[in-house]
Amino acid sequence: MTTNNEAKGMNLTLKIWRQKDARDPGGLVEYKVENVSPEMSFLEMLDVLNEQLVAKGQDAVAFDHDCREGICGMCSLMIDGQAHGPDKAATTCQLHMRRYKDGDTITVEPFRAKAFPVVRDLVVDRSAFDRIQQAGGFVSVNTGNARDANGVLIPHETAEKAMDAAACIGCGACVAACPNASAMLFVGAKVSQYALLPQGQPEREKRALAMRAAMDEEGFGHCTNEYECEAACPKEIKVSNIARLNREYLRATLVSE
Protein backbone atom coordinates (compact mmCIF):
# COMPACT_ATOMS: atom_id res chain seq x y z
CA MET A 1 0.00 0.00 0.00
CA THR A 2 1.75 3.08 -1.21
CA THR A 3 0.92 6.59 -0.15
CA ASN A 4 -0.17 7.20 -3.70
CA ASN A 5 -2.93 4.59 -3.40
CA GLU A 6 -3.94 5.82 0.01
CA ALA A 7 -4.51 9.26 -1.42
CA LYS A 8 -7.35 8.06 -3.67
CA GLY A 9 -8.53 5.02 -1.70
CA MET A 10 -11.99 4.94 -0.13
CA ASN A 11 -12.81 4.03 3.42
CA LEU A 12 -15.99 1.98 3.67
CA THR A 13 -18.12 0.46 6.39
CA LEU A 14 -19.42 -3.00 5.56
CA LYS A 15 -22.24 -4.75 7.35
CA ILE A 16 -21.79 -8.36 6.38
CA TRP A 17 -23.96 -11.35 7.22
CA ARG A 18 -21.87 -13.83 9.19
CA GLN A 19 -23.23 -17.30 9.83
CA LYS A 20 -21.10 -20.27 10.86
CA ASP A 21 -23.31 -22.96 9.33
CA ALA A 22 -26.87 -23.75 8.30
CA ARG A 23 -28.00 -24.07 11.92
CA ASP A 24 -26.37 -20.89 13.26
CA PRO A 25 -28.90 -18.03 13.36
CA GLY A 26 -26.25 -15.60 12.08
CA GLY A 27 -26.26 -11.83 12.07
CA LEU A 28 -24.77 -8.70 10.56
CA VAL A 29 -21.22 -7.83 11.61
CA GLU A 30 -19.69 -4.44 10.95
CA TYR A 31 -16.25 -4.13 9.33
CA LYS A 32 -14.17 -1.19 8.20
CA VAL A 33 -12.26 -1.57 4.94
CA GLU A 34 -9.69 1.04 4.20
CA ASN A 35 -7.94 2.10 1.07
CA VAL A 36 -10.41 0.65 -1.42
CA SER A 37 -9.53 1.57 -5.00
CA PRO A 38 -12.45 2.63 -7.25
CA GLU A 39 -10.91 0.32 -9.88
CA MET A 40 -11.59 -2.76 -7.77
CA SER A 41 -14.55 -5.03 -8.37
CA PHE A 42 -16.86 -5.65 -5.44
CA LEU A 43 -15.40 -9.12 -5.00
CA GLU A 44 -11.83 -7.75 -5.02
CA MET A 45 -12.91 -5.37 -2.27
CA LEU A 46 -14.11 -8.41 -0.29
CA ASP A 47 -10.73 -10.06 -1.01
CA VAL A 48 -9.05 -7.02 0.56
CA LEU A 49 -11.34 -7.28 3.58
CA ASN A 50 -10.52 -10.97 3.91
CA GLU A 51 -6.77 -10.28 3.76
CA GLN A 52 -7.23 -7.79 6.57
CA LEU A 53 -9.28 -10.29 8.59
CA VAL A 54 -6.80 -13.11 8.07
CA ALA A 55 -3.91 -10.82 9.01
CA LYS A 56 -5.74 -10.18 12.28
CA GLY A 57 -6.24 -13.90 12.81
CA GLN A 58 -9.98 -13.81 12.14
CA ASP A 59 -12.09 -16.00 9.87
CA ALA A 60 -12.39 -14.80 6.30
CA VAL A 61 -15.88 -14.03 4.98
CA ALA A 62 -17.05 -16.93 2.83
CA PHE A 63 -18.59 -15.92 -0.50
CA ASP A 64 -19.16 -17.66 -3.83
CA HIS A 65 -17.21 -16.66 -6.92
CA ASP A 66 -15.58 -18.30 -9.90
CA CYS A 67 -15.09 -16.73 -13.34
CA ARG A 68 -15.29 -13.11 -12.16
CA GLU A 69 -16.35 -12.03 -15.64
CA GLY A 70 -20.12 -12.40 -15.38
CA ILE A 71 -20.64 -15.67 -17.19
CA CYS A 72 -20.50 -18.49 -14.67
CA GLY A 73 -23.40 -17.60 -12.38
CA MET A 74 -21.44 -18.44 -9.26
CA CYS A 75 -21.29 -15.07 -7.51
CA SER A 76 -24.37 -13.90 -5.70
CA LEU A 77 -24.82 -11.40 -2.82
CA MET A 78 -27.67 -9.13 -1.87
CA ILE A 79 -25.98 -5.71 -1.77
CA ASP A 80 -27.95 -3.00 0.03
CA GLY A 81 -31.13 -4.96 -0.66
CA GLN A 82 -30.44 -5.46 -4.37
CA ALA A 83 -29.46 -8.78 -5.95
CA HIS A 84 -25.99 -8.40 -7.54
CA GLY A 85 -25.95 -4.78 -6.36
CA PRO A 86 -27.24 -1.56 -7.92
CA ASP A 87 -26.14 -2.02 -11.55
CA LYS A 88 -28.46 -3.18 -14.29
CA ALA A 89 -27.65 -6.36 -16.21
CA ALA A 90 -24.52 -7.09 -14.17
CA THR A 91 -23.37 -9.74 -11.76
CA THR A 92 -21.69 -8.92 -8.44
CA CYS A 93 -18.27 -9.59 -9.95
CA GLN A 94 -19.01 -6.97 -12.61
CA LEU A 95 -19.90 -4.36 -10.00
CA HIS A 96 -17.06 -1.92 -9.45
CA MET A 97 -16.22 0.16 -6.43
CA ARG A 98 -16.40 3.35 -8.48
CA ARG A 99 -20.13 2.97 -7.85
CA TYR A 100 -19.46 3.94 -4.22
CA LYS A 101 -17.92 6.92 -2.50
CA ASP A 102 -15.71 7.42 0.50
CA GLY A 103 -17.55 6.89 3.79
CA ASP A 104 -20.38 4.73 2.37
CA THR A 105 -21.94 1.96 4.41
CA ILE A 106 -22.80 -1.18 2.43
CA THR A 107 -24.95 -4.04 3.73
CA VAL A 108 -24.14 -7.44 2.25
CA GLU A 109 -26.44 -10.43 2.75
CA PRO A 110 -26.77 -13.85 1.16
CA PHE A 111 -29.50 -14.64 -1.38
CA ARG A 112 -32.44 -15.65 0.79
CA ALA A 113 -34.94 -18.41 0.11
CA LYS A 114 -36.00 -21.57 1.87
CA ALA A 115 -34.80 -23.43 -1.22
CA PHE A 116 -31.38 -21.72 -1.00
CA PRO A 117 -30.16 -22.64 2.49
CA VAL A 118 -27.15 -20.72 3.78
CA VAL A 119 -24.05 -22.90 3.88
CA ARG A 120 -21.81 -20.33 5.55
CA ASP A 121 -21.74 -16.51 5.67
CA LEU A 122 -22.70 -15.36 2.16
CA VAL A 123 -22.57 -18.79 0.52
CA VAL A 124 -25.92 -20.42 -0.24
CA ASP A 125 -26.68 -23.85 -1.65
CA ARG A 126 -28.32 -23.34 -5.04
CA SER A 127 -28.41 -27.01 -6.00
CA ALA A 128 -32.22 -26.76 -6.05
CA PHE A 129 -31.73 -25.26 -9.52
CA ASP A 130 -29.69 -28.28 -10.59
CA ARG A 131 -32.44 -30.63 -9.45
CA ILE A 132 -35.05 -28.66 -11.42
CA GLN A 133 -32.81 -28.89 -14.49
CA GLN A 134 -32.34 -32.61 -13.99
CA ALA A 135 -36.12 -33.06 -13.91
CA GLY A 136 -36.49 -31.95 -17.52
CA GLY A 137 -34.15 -29.18 -18.59
CA PHE A 138 -32.56 -31.16 -21.39
CA VAL A 139 -33.24 -32.81 -24.73
CA SER A 140 -32.63 -36.52 -25.22
CA VAL A 141 -30.55 -37.02 -28.37
CA ASN A 142 -29.42 -40.35 -29.71
CA THR A 143 -25.78 -40.55 -30.63
CA GLY A 144 -24.74 -40.96 -34.22
CA ASN A 145 -23.61 -38.81 -37.07
CA ALA A 146 -24.04 -35.06 -36.70
CA ARG A 147 -27.11 -33.87 -38.56
CA ASP A 148 -26.78 -31.52 -41.49
CA ALA A 149 -26.61 -27.98 -40.11
CA ASN A 150 -29.53 -26.74 -42.18
CA GLY A 151 -31.58 -29.90 -42.00
CA VAL A 152 -33.87 -28.42 -39.37
CA LEU A 153 -35.04 -24.96 -40.30
CA ILE A 154 -35.48 -22.47 -37.47
CA PRO A 155 -36.64 -18.89 -38.11
CA HIS A 156 -34.03 -16.36 -37.08
CA GLU A 157 -36.40 -14.60 -34.61
CA THR A 158 -37.20 -17.90 -32.92
CA ALA A 159 -33.55 -18.79 -32.62
CA GLU A 160 -32.87 -15.37 -31.08
CA LYS A 161 -35.66 -15.81 -28.54
CA ALA A 162 -34.40 -19.25 -27.59
CA MET A 163 -30.87 -17.88 -27.25
CA ASP A 164 -32.11 -15.02 -25.07
CA ALA A 165 -33.73 -17.57 -22.76
CA ALA A 166 -30.64 -19.76 -22.84
CA ALA A 167 -28.52 -16.81 -21.67
CA CYS A 168 -29.66 -17.63 -18.11
CA ILE A 169 -26.61 -18.47 -16.00
CA GLY A 170 -28.66 -19.91 -13.13
CA CYS A 171 -27.25 -17.48 -10.55
CA GLY A 172 -30.50 -17.29 -8.57
CA ALA A 173 -30.79 -13.50 -8.52
CA CYS A 174 -34.41 -13.84 -9.70
CA VAL A 175 -35.25 -15.89 -6.60
CA ALA A 176 -33.28 -13.53 -4.35
CA ALA A 177 -34.98 -10.42 -5.72
CA CYS A 178 -38.49 -11.91 -5.84
CA PRO A 179 -40.66 -10.79 -2.91
CA ASN A 180 -42.01 -14.37 -2.90
CA ALA A 181 -38.71 -16.20 -3.49
CA SER A 182 -40.22 -17.65 -6.67
CA ALA A 183 -38.06 -19.41 -9.26
CA MET A 184 -40.43 -18.79 -12.16
CA LEU A 185 -37.98 -16.69 -14.19
CA PHE A 186 -35.30 -19.38 -14.00
CA VAL A 187 -37.72 -22.21 -14.82
CA GLY A 188 -39.43 -20.04 -17.44
CA ALA A 189 -36.10 -19.48 -19.19
CA LYS A 190 -35.13 -23.15 -19.04
CA VAL A 191 -38.51 -24.37 -20.32
CA SER A 192 -38.60 -21.67 -23.01
CA GLN A 193 -35.20 -22.36 -24.50
CA TYR A 194 -36.39 -25.84 -25.49
CA ALA A 195 -40.07 -25.13 -26.08
CA LEU A 196 -39.10 -22.62 -28.77
CA LEU A 197 -36.90 -25.01 -30.74
CA PRO A 198 -37.84 -28.09 -32.80
CA GLN A 199 -35.34 -30.17 -30.82
CA GLY A 200 -37.34 -29.55 -27.67
CA GLN A 201 -40.69 -30.72 -29.05
CA PRO A 202 -40.60 -34.48 -28.34
CA GLU A 203 -40.30 -33.90 -24.58
CA ARG A 204 -42.22 -30.64 -24.49
CA GLU A 205 -45.16 -31.63 -22.26
CA LYS A 206 -43.15 -34.00 -20.08
CA ARG A 207 -40.60 -31.23 -19.48
CA ALA A 208 -43.13 -28.58 -18.46
CA LEU A 209 -44.90 -30.93 -16.06
CA ALA A 210 -41.71 -32.31 -14.53
CA MET A 211 -39.91 -28.99 -14.10
CA ARG A 212 -43.00 -27.38 -12.55
CA ALA A 213 -43.28 -30.27 -10.09
CA ALA A 214 -39.57 -30.11 -9.23
CA MET A 215 -39.78 -26.35 -8.73
CA ASP A 216 -42.70 -26.64 -6.29
CA GLU A 217 -41.06 -29.53 -4.50
CA GLU A 218 -38.02 -27.39 -3.70
CA GLY A 219 -40.24 -24.91 -1.84
CA PHE A 220 -39.94 -21.85 -4.09
CA GLY A 221 -42.75 -19.30 -3.85
CA HIS A 222 -45.55 -18.46 -6.29
CA CYS A 223 -45.05 -15.77 -8.92
CA THR A 224 -47.16 -12.66 -8.34
CA ASN A 225 -45.91 -10.82 -11.45
CA GLU A 226 -44.03 -8.07 -9.63
CA TYR A 227 -41.15 -8.40 -12.12
CA GLU A 228 -38.36 -7.72 -9.61
CA CYS A 229 -36.75 -10.84 -11.11
CA GLU A 230 -36.48 -9.27 -14.55
CA ALA A 231 -35.07 -6.06 -13.05
CA ALA A 232 -32.44 -8.01 -11.11
CA CYS A 233 -31.45 -10.53 -13.80
CA PRO A 234 -27.84 -10.00 -14.89
CA LYS A 235 -28.69 -11.58 -18.24
CA GLU A 236 -31.90 -9.58 -18.76
CA ILE A 237 -34.14 -12.64 -19.06
CA LYS A 238 -37.61 -11.36 -19.89
CA VAL A 239 -40.78 -12.13 -17.91
CA SER A 240 -42.37 -13.17 -21.21
CA ASN A 241 -40.58 -16.45 -20.42
CA ILE A 242 -42.74 -16.75 -17.29
CA ALA A 243 -45.85 -16.27 -19.41
CA ARG A 244 -44.54 -18.97 -21.74
CA LEU A 245 -43.98 -21.30 -18.77
CA ASN A 246 -47.58 -20.65 -17.64
CA ARG A 247 -48.74 -21.48 -21.18
CA GLU A 248 -46.54 -24.54 -21.46
CA TYR A 249 -47.72 -25.90 -18.13
CA LEU A 250 -51.39 -25.23 -18.91
CA ARG A 251 -51.00 -26.78 -22.35
CA ALA A 252 -49.16 -29.83 -20.98
CA THR A 253 -51.84 -30.31 -18.33
CA LEU A 254 -54.55 -30.28 -20.99
CA VAL A 255 -52.95 -32.27 -23.82
CA SER A 256 -50.46 -34.73 -22.37
CA GLU A 257 -51.70 -38.23 -21.70
Next chain:
Amino acid sequence: MPAAEAPAPTAPRCNCRAVEFLESSIGKKIMVALAGLFLCVFLLTHLAGNLILFLGGPAFDRYAQMLESNPLLPLAEGGLVVLFLIHIALAVRARLANMAARPVAYQVYKGKDARTPGSSTMALTGTLVLVFIIIHVATIKFQVGGAKGPDLFGHVTGWFHNPLYAGFYVVALIGVGLHLSHGVQSAFQTLGLNHPRYTPMIKALGAAFAILIALGFLSIPVYFGFIVHAPATPPNGAAMPSGPIGGAQ
Protein backbone atom coordinates in the same frame (compact mmCIF):
# COMPACT_ATOMS: atom_id res chain seq x y z
CA MET B 1 -50.11 -24.76 7.04
CA PRO B 2 -48.09 -24.67 3.85
CA ALA B 3 -45.31 -26.76 5.37
CA ALA B 4 -47.72 -29.64 5.76
CA GLU B 5 -48.97 -29.25 2.20
CA ALA B 6 -45.53 -29.23 0.65
CA PRO B 7 -45.21 -33.00 0.30
CA ALA B 8 -48.37 -33.20 -1.83
CA PRO B 9 -46.60 -32.65 -5.18
CA THR B 10 -43.86 -35.07 -4.09
CA ALA B 11 -46.22 -38.00 -4.19
CA PRO B 12 -46.22 -39.93 -7.46
CA ARG B 13 -48.39 -38.08 -9.94
CA CYS B 14 -51.96 -38.82 -9.04
CA ASN B 15 -54.29 -39.99 -11.75
CA CYS B 16 -56.42 -36.93 -11.26
CA ARG B 17 -54.84 -34.24 -13.42
CA ALA B 18 -57.20 -31.57 -12.06
CA VAL B 19 -56.05 -32.09 -8.47
CA GLU B 20 -52.41 -31.93 -9.50
CA PHE B 21 -53.13 -28.74 -11.42
CA LEU B 22 -54.91 -27.10 -8.49
CA GLU B 23 -52.15 -28.12 -6.09
CA SER B 24 -49.45 -26.69 -8.35
CA SER B 25 -48.13 -23.17 -7.96
CA ILE B 26 -48.98 -22.29 -11.57
CA GLY B 27 -52.41 -23.93 -11.48
CA LYS B 28 -53.41 -22.02 -8.36
CA LYS B 29 -52.33 -18.77 -9.96
CA ILE B 30 -54.23 -19.51 -13.16
CA MET B 31 -57.43 -20.18 -11.17
CA VAL B 32 -56.95 -16.97 -9.15
CA ALA B 33 -56.46 -15.06 -12.41
CA LEU B 34 -59.52 -16.57 -14.11
CA ALA B 35 -61.77 -15.99 -11.10
CA GLY B 36 -60.41 -12.45 -10.82
CA LEU B 37 -61.21 -11.64 -14.44
CA PHE B 38 -64.76 -12.97 -14.05
CA LEU B 39 -65.11 -10.82 -10.93
CA CYS B 40 -64.04 -7.83 -13.03
CA VAL B 41 -66.98 -8.51 -15.36
CA PHE B 42 -69.25 -8.53 -12.31
CA LEU B 43 -67.77 -5.21 -11.17
CA LEU B 44 -68.69 -3.63 -14.50
CA THR B 45 -72.31 -4.79 -14.34
CA HIS B 46 -72.53 -3.85 -10.67
CA LEU B 47 -71.19 -0.37 -11.40
CA ALA B 48 -73.63 0.11 -14.27
CA GLY B 49 -76.51 -0.85 -11.99
CA ASN B 50 -75.35 1.30 -9.10
CA LEU B 51 -74.94 4.41 -11.21
CA ILE B 52 -78.74 4.33 -11.61
CA LEU B 53 -78.70 5.82 -8.08
CA PHE B 54 -77.94 9.13 -9.78
CA LEU B 55 -81.21 8.90 -11.73
CA GLY B 56 -83.14 9.16 -8.47
CA GLY B 57 -85.22 6.98 -6.19
CA PRO B 58 -87.96 5.69 -8.51
CA ALA B 59 -85.53 4.66 -11.26
CA PHE B 60 -83.21 2.89 -8.81
CA ASP B 61 -86.03 1.08 -7.04
CA ARG B 62 -87.44 -0.05 -10.38
CA TYR B 63 -84.01 -1.44 -11.31
CA ALA B 64 -83.71 -3.15 -7.91
CA GLN B 65 -87.16 -4.73 -8.22
CA MET B 66 -86.38 -5.94 -11.72
CA LEU B 67 -83.17 -7.55 -10.46
CA GLU B 68 -84.85 -9.10 -7.42
CA SER B 69 -87.68 -10.56 -9.45
CA ASN B 70 -85.34 -12.30 -11.91
CA PRO B 71 -85.55 -16.04 -11.15
CA LEU B 72 -81.92 -16.46 -12.25
CA LEU B 73 -80.65 -14.08 -9.56
CA PRO B 74 -79.93 -16.77 -6.91
CA LEU B 75 -77.95 -18.68 -9.52
CA ALA B 76 -75.89 -15.60 -10.38
CA GLU B 77 -75.35 -14.82 -6.70
CA GLY B 78 -74.27 -18.38 -6.03
CA GLY B 79 -71.81 -18.20 -8.93
CA LEU B 80 -70.46 -14.96 -7.58
CA VAL B 81 -69.88 -16.50 -4.15
CA VAL B 82 -68.07 -19.44 -5.76
CA LEU B 83 -65.85 -17.06 -7.77
CA PHE B 84 -64.98 -15.11 -4.64
CA LEU B 85 -64.24 -18.29 -2.69
CA ILE B 86 -61.94 -19.66 -5.42
CA HIS B 87 -60.17 -16.32 -5.76
CA ILE B 88 -59.69 -15.83 -2.02
CA ALA B 89 -58.93 -19.41 -0.96
CA LEU B 90 -56.27 -20.02 -3.61
CA ALA B 91 -54.73 -16.55 -3.20
CA VAL B 92 -54.46 -17.06 0.57
CA ARG B 93 -52.86 -20.47 0.07
CA ALA B 94 -50.38 -18.99 -2.41
CA ARG B 95 -49.61 -16.16 0.00
CA LEU B 96 -48.95 -18.58 2.87
CA ALA B 97 -46.65 -20.64 0.64
CA ASN B 98 -44.84 -17.45 -0.39
CA MET B 99 -44.27 -16.47 3.21
CA ALA B 100 -42.87 -19.93 3.90
CA ALA B 101 -40.61 -19.68 0.84
CA ARG B 102 -38.43 -17.06 2.56
CA PRO B 103 -38.30 -17.96 6.25
CA VAL B 104 -35.45 -15.54 7.03
CA ALA B 105 -36.25 -12.03 5.85
CA TYR B 106 -33.68 -9.63 4.42
CA GLN B 107 -32.31 -7.01 6.82
CA VAL B 108 -32.36 -4.62 3.89
CA TYR B 109 -34.62 -5.14 0.87
CA LYS B 110 -34.71 -2.50 -1.80
CA GLY B 111 -35.31 -4.21 -5.12
CA LYS B 112 -34.97 -2.45 -8.45
CA ASP B 113 -38.20 -0.46 -8.67
CA ALA B 114 -40.18 -3.04 -10.60
CA ARG B 115 -42.89 -3.27 -7.94
CA THR B 116 -45.84 -0.93 -8.08
CA PRO B 117 -47.99 0.38 -5.21
CA GLY B 118 -50.67 -2.03 -6.44
CA SER B 119 -48.46 -5.09 -6.82
CA SER B 120 -46.80 -4.82 -3.42
CA THR B 121 -50.09 -4.40 -1.53
CA MET B 122 -52.22 -7.14 -3.09
CA ALA B 123 -52.69 -9.07 0.16
CA LEU B 124 -53.47 -5.89 2.10
CA THR B 125 -55.93 -4.49 -0.45
CA GLY B 126 -57.44 -7.95 -0.94
CA THR B 127 -58.11 -8.24 2.80
CA LEU B 128 -59.54 -4.72 2.88
CA VAL B 129 -61.86 -5.53 -0.01
CA LEU B 130 -63.00 -8.73 1.70
CA VAL B 131 -63.87 -6.85 4.91
CA PHE B 132 -65.62 -4.25 2.79
CA ILE B 133 -67.67 -6.85 0.94
CA ILE B 134 -68.80 -8.45 4.20
CA ILE B 135 -69.95 -5.08 5.58
CA HIS B 136 -71.40 -4.03 2.23
CA VAL B 137 -73.45 -7.19 1.74
CA ALA B 138 -74.56 -7.23 5.38
CA THR B 139 -75.75 -3.62 5.41
CA ILE B 140 -77.10 -3.22 1.88
CA LYS B 141 -78.30 -6.65 0.82
CA PHE B 142 -79.31 -8.14 4.16
CA GLN B 143 -80.00 -4.70 5.63
CA VAL B 144 -78.38 -5.45 8.97
CA GLY B 145 -78.71 -2.36 11.15
CA GLY B 146 -81.45 -0.91 8.99
CA ALA B 147 -85.21 -1.34 8.50
CA LYS B 148 -86.01 -3.66 5.60
CA GLY B 149 -88.37 -1.84 3.33
CA PRO B 150 -89.31 -1.45 -0.29
CA ASP B 151 -87.53 1.92 -0.51
CA LEU B 152 -84.04 0.62 -1.33
CA PHE B 153 -82.93 4.05 -2.57
CA GLY B 154 -83.67 5.61 0.82
CA HIS B 155 -81.97 2.68 2.54
CA VAL B 156 -78.77 2.94 0.50
CA THR B 157 -78.42 6.72 0.52
CA GLY B 158 -79.41 6.75 4.20
CA TRP B 159 -76.35 4.69 5.05
CA PHE B 160 -74.10 7.22 3.36
CA HIS B 161 -75.35 9.94 5.71
CA ASN B 162 -73.07 8.33 8.23
CA PRO B 163 -69.66 9.87 7.46
CA LEU B 164 -67.88 6.90 9.03
CA TYR B 165 -69.72 4.51 6.70
CA ALA B 166 -69.19 6.69 3.63
CA GLY B 167 -65.55 7.26 4.61
CA PHE B 168 -64.96 3.51 4.91
CA TYR B 169 -66.42 3.07 1.42
CA VAL B 170 -64.00 5.66 0.07
CA VAL B 171 -60.98 3.92 1.63
CA ALA B 172 -62.14 0.46 0.54
CA LEU B 173 -62.85 1.57 -3.03
CA ILE B 174 -59.37 3.10 -3.33
CA GLY B 175 -58.22 -0.34 -2.20
CA VAL B 176 -60.29 -1.92 -5.00
CA GLY B 177 -58.62 0.42 -7.50
CA LEU B 178 -55.13 -0.45 -6.25
CA HIS B 179 -55.95 -4.17 -6.31
CA LEU B 180 -57.17 -3.92 -9.91
CA SER B 181 -54.25 -1.74 -11.00
CA HIS B 182 -52.02 -4.80 -10.57
CA GLY B 183 -54.57 -7.59 -10.79
CA VAL B 184 -56.00 -7.08 -14.26
CA GLN B 185 -52.76 -6.98 -16.23
CA SER B 186 -51.21 -9.58 -13.93
CA ALA B 187 -54.05 -12.02 -14.70
CA PHE B 188 -53.21 -11.89 -18.42
CA GLN B 189 -49.55 -12.66 -17.70
CA THR B 190 -50.57 -15.58 -15.48
CA LEU B 191 -52.78 -16.93 -18.25
CA GLY B 192 -49.73 -16.88 -20.48
CA LEU B 193 -50.72 -13.85 -22.53
CA ASN B 194 -47.54 -11.84 -22.94
CA HIS B 195 -46.78 -10.35 -26.31
CA PRO B 196 -44.48 -7.49 -27.28
CA ARG B 197 -47.33 -5.75 -29.11
CA TYR B 198 -50.32 -6.50 -26.89
CA THR B 199 -48.84 -6.45 -23.37
CA PRO B 200 -48.34 -2.66 -23.25
CA MET B 201 -51.96 -2.35 -24.41
CA ILE B 202 -53.17 -4.81 -21.76
CA LYS B 203 -51.26 -2.88 -19.09
CA ALA B 204 -52.79 0.42 -20.19
CA LEU B 205 -56.28 -1.09 -20.35
CA GLY B 206 -55.79 -2.66 -16.91
CA ALA B 207 -54.85 0.69 -15.42
CA ALA B 208 -57.75 2.41 -17.19
CA PHE B 209 -60.15 -0.27 -15.94
CA ALA B 210 -58.89 0.17 -12.35
CA ILE B 211 -59.38 3.94 -12.55
CA LEU B 212 -62.81 3.60 -14.17
CA ILE B 213 -64.06 1.13 -11.56
CA ALA B 214 -62.57 3.04 -8.61
CA LEU B 215 -63.81 6.46 -9.69
CA GLY B 216 -67.18 5.09 -10.81
CA PHE B 217 -67.91 3.44 -7.48
CA LEU B 218 -66.30 6.27 -5.48
CA SER B 219 -68.74 8.74 -7.03
CA ILE B 220 -71.57 7.13 -5.03
CA PRO B 221 -70.38 7.44 -1.40
CA VAL B 222 -68.70 10.77 -2.20
CA TYR B 223 -71.85 12.24 -3.75
CA PHE B 224 -74.44 10.84 -1.34
CA GLY B 225 -72.18 11.00 1.70
CA PHE B 226 -70.34 14.26 1.40
CA ILE B 227 -71.93 16.40 -1.32
CA VAL B 228 -75.67 15.90 -1.25
CA HIS B 229 -77.71 14.41 1.56
CA ALA B 230 -80.65 13.03 -0.35
CA PRO B 231 -83.92 13.73 1.44
CA ALA B 232 -84.59 10.23 2.66
CA THR B 233 -85.35 8.75 6.02
CA PRO B 234 -82.25 7.02 7.38
CA PRO B 235 -82.84 3.34 7.96
CA ASN B 236 -83.39 2.76 11.65
CA GLY B 237 -82.06 6.16 12.64
CA ALA B 238 -81.16 5.15 16.21
CA ALA B 239 -78.62 2.56 15.11
CA MET B 240 -76.97 4.88 12.62
CA PRO B 241 -73.91 6.52 14.14
CA SER B 242 -71.71 3.58 15.12
CA GLY B 243 -73.90 0.68 14.07
CA PRO B 244 -72.82 -0.13 10.54
CA ILE B 245 -69.12 -0.75 10.91
CA GLY B 246 -68.94 -2.13 14.42
CA GLY B 247 -72.13 -4.12 14.22
CA ALA B 248 -71.64 -5.92 10.95
CA GLN B 249 -69.14 -8.57 11.99
